[in-house]
Amino acid sequence: MAERVDFWFDPLCPFAWVTSRWILEVEKVRDIEVHWNVMSLGVLNEDKNPSPAEDPEVAARWIPSRAATAVEVAHGPEKVGEFYTAVGTQIHNEGNKDFADATAKALQQIGADASLLEDAKTDKNDERMRASHQEGISKVGQDVGTPIVAFQGTAFFGPVITRIPTGEEAGKIFDGAVALASYPYFFELKRSRTERPVFD
Numbered sequence: 767m768a769e770r771v772d773f774w775f776d777p778l779c780p781f782a783w784v785t786s787r788w789i790l791e792v793e794k795v796r797d798i799e800v801h802w803n804v805m806s807l808g809v810l811n812e813d814k815n816p817s818p819a820e821d822p823e824v825a826a827r828w829i830p831s832r833a834a835t836a837v838e839v840a841h842g843p844e845k846v847g848e849f850y851t852a853v854g855t856q857i858h859n860e861g862n863k864d865f866a867d868a869t870a871k872a873l874q875q876i877g878a879d880a881s882l883l884e885d886a887k888t889d890k891n892d893e894r895m896r897a898s899h900q901e902g903i904s905k906v907g908q909d910v911g912t913p914i915v916a917f918q919g920t921a922f923f924g925p926v927i928t929r930i931p932t933g934e935e936a937g938k939i940f941d942g943a944v945a946l947a948s949y950p951y952f953f954e955l956k957r958s959r960t961e962r963p964v965f966d
Contacts, residue, residue, distance in 0.1 A: 768799040772921075774902035774914040776807045777830035777850060778865070780963045781926050782913040783858045786850065787965075788927060789915065791936035798917070798940075802847040804838070804898045805912045806831040818889075825887070826865045830857070833869045833886035835895040837878055848876045859965050915943070922947040928963045 773789055775782045789800055808818065808828045818825035830853050837849045852872035862868040870883050885891060902914040905921035914923055925943050946952050 768797045769918065770801060771798045772801050772803055772902075772914075772916040774803045774805040774898070774912060774916075775850060776805045776912045777834060777853045777857060778807060778827060779912045780858055780965075781924075781928075783854045783965065784927055784930055784963045785913045785915075785925060786854065787930045788925075788936055788939070791930065791932045792940040795934055795937040796940060800847065801843065802834075802850055803902060804831055804834045804846070804895055805902050805914065806895055806899050807912065809896055809899050810903070810911055829865045829869050829883075829886045831895060832888075832891060833873065833882060835891040835898070836882040836885040837873075837876075839891055839894065840882060841878060845876065845878070849873070849878070852876050858963075917944055918948070920944065920947045926959075928959065928961050930965070 771789065771792075773786060775786055777783075792798060793800055806828065808815070808824065808831065815821070816824050818828045833853070834846055834849055838846050849872055852875040853868055856862045856868035856871055857865070860868075862871070866883065866887070869886060870880065873880060873882055902912075902916075902921075903910075905916055906914055906923050910923035914921060915925075922943060925939060927939070931939055946955065
């Protein structure tokens with residue numbers, strides 16, 4: 767039986783997008799099953815930014831995470847990954863920074879009700895989104911962001927990568943990340959990034 771891997775994401779984060787495409791590659795070469803969970807960079811940074819009710823630009827950045835939560839409510843958790851792939855492709859690969867439009871196109875692509883976009887423009891499902899967000903953050907601490915990967919009782923922020931490894935290379939990175947995260951006294955391995963994420 768495949769091991770469960772939980773992945774927390776905000777659709778807006780380019781690093782989470784690269785890491786999410788990597789974990790799908792890992793799924794091909796390791797006996798894992800990915801379960802998708804919503805985070806919100808809006809929630810994470812709300813003490814630094816205006817509230818969505820106060821600022822239309824901030825509100826727009828909340829739409830994709832809110833929509834992912836609405837998809838889960840309406841269609842179940844198994845549809846969340848499909849929505850993430852659709853909206854992430856719009857935002858990152860297609861460069862669509864009109865987040866409402868990107869969300870609308872993604873909802874249409876996965877056959878979800880268009881009314882979910884209207885839900886995503888409100889705080890209708892924020893309690894559920896915040897609970898999912900908090901579940902992820904509680905595993906790694908408040909001073910990190912998205913993505914979060916949890917596996918076999920351990921969790922870590924990242925890995926932060928700028929390319930999408932495939933095949934056994936993807937599997938080896940996963941093995942290393944899980945091995946390091948399994949040591950309770952291991953916290954960080956970092957170097958300055960010299961390139962931006964590449965999505966192809």
